[in-house]
Amino acid sequence: MNVTIRGHHITVTEAMNNAVHDKLTKIARHFDQIQSIQVILSLDNSGASDGGQKSHKAEAIMRVSGQEMFVQALEDDMYKAINEMADKLDRQVSKYKTRLERNKVKGAGRDARFVDSADEDVEPVA
Known part of the structure; x- marks a missing residue:
């Protein structure tokens, strides 16, 4: 699993880097087919000019x-x-994993639309 962490209007500290890696390893334990994760940590100052709280975005x-x-x-x-x-990423991964397992089970049986001709009772045409 390839993890890339970038900062936008913020410097990514070692503690932030460790926090992201710790959380993402828990997700990787639930699902092992992850190819890559790109994380962007940013500081949104749009609400700070009018007295609002600075907002941190991950x-x-x-x-x-x-x-x-x-x-x-x-x-x-x-x-x-x-x-x-x-937490949000973990929920999406579990939904995706459930969907994959459901499709595996659904695809394992025979489809009712396709019936072998040997199984049908065919009356001879006179």
């Missing part, structure tokens, strides 16, 4: 075979944003 783009998942979390603390981002 975004993640995760690539698995055949699909790309995107999550983002906005919080007043960067570590809260990282935790929320990881």
Whole structure:
């Protein structure tokens, strides 16, 4: 699993890097087919000019075979944003994993539309 962490308007510290890696290893334990994860940590100052709280944003783009998942979390603390981002990503991974397992089970049986001609009772045409 390839993990890339970038900062936008913020310097990514070693503690932030460790927090992201700790959370993402828990997700990797649930699902082993992750190809790459790109994490962007940013500081959004749009609400700060009018007296609002500065908003910390954590975004993640995760690539698995055949699909790309995107999550983002906005919080007043960067570590809260990282935790929320990881929780959202974990929920998406579990939904994706459940969908894969359901499709495996559904595809295992015979389809009712296709019936062998030996199974049908065919009356001879006179």
